[in-house]
Amino acid sequence: xxxxxxxxxxxxxxxxxxxxxxxxxxxxxxxxxxxxxxxxxxxxxxxxxxxxxxxxxxxxxxxxxxxxxxxxxxxxxxxxxxxxxxxxxxxxxxxxxxxxxxxxxxxxxxxxxxxxxxxxxxxxxxxxxxxx
Numbered sequence: 001x002x003x004x005x006x007x008x009x010x011x012x013x014x015x016x017x018x019x020x021x022x023x024x025x026x027x028x029x030x031x032x033x034x035x036x037x038x039x040x041x042x043x044x045x046x047x048x049x050x051x052x053x054x055x056x057x058x059x060x061x062x063x064x065x066x067x068x069x070x071x072x073x074x075x076x077x078x079x080x081x082x083x084x085x086x087x088x089x090x091x092x093x094x095x096x097x098x099x100x101x102x103x104x105x106x107x108x109x110x111x112x113x114x115x116x117x118x119x120x121x122x123x124x125x126x127x128x129x130x131x132x
Contacts, residue, residue, distance in 0.1 A: 001068065001120055004036065005043040006056045012045050012073050015105045019114050032058040039068045041098065041117060042089065046074040050084030064093050069120060071098045071113060073105070 006027040007013035016024055025036065032055040040063075044056045052060075060067065070093075072086025083100035090097035098116045101109040 001117060002036070002038055002040040003043060003117060004040045004059070004063075006045065006053055006059070008045045008047060008053055011104045012043055015073065015101065015110065015113075016043060018105070018107075018110045019117075021114070021117060027055050027059050029055055032056075033062050036063045036066055039066050041068055041120065042070045043113075044070070044072055044085050044089070046072055046078075046081070046083050046085035050074075050078065050081030050088070052085040052088055056085070056089075060089070060093065067093050067095055069096045069098045071116075072100050073103065074100060076102050 002023045002025065003016060003021050004025045004027060005012050005016050013026065025040075042056070044053060047053050070086050070089045072083035074081070074083030074085070076082050082102075086097045086100055089095070099109070099112060101113070105113070
């Protein structure tokens with residue numbers, strides 16, 4: 001499945017590169033209103049006090065119908081706002097929050113993400129998907 005991501009400071013980009021996923025698209029200010037014609041999993045960082053970055057909001061306005069799941073990066077120093085963009089997107093678009101990870105993620109986070117993306121199609125048909 002395609003993985004679409006936004007990386008404000010490079011941490012999410014580094015995480016996606018470490019995951020070695022072939023079919024990816026990075027959201028930028030220049031392409032945030034382009035259409036995506038296939039289902040995708042979104043990975044985003046969180047900015048400010050738990051907000052969804054503006055380019056991601058713009059992208060979702062155009063591409064929310066193809067959104068299947070979300071994962072989010074953040075910093076645990078923000079307490080309850082840690083990776084809150086993922087929870088916000090999950091609730092607004094009624095998709096599973098696959099996982100939250102800190103900054104660039106640990107090696108275990110990368111392995112978990114690869115596993116969840118690889119198995120997503122199989123699990124997606126189930127009535128309930130574990131959400132974090």
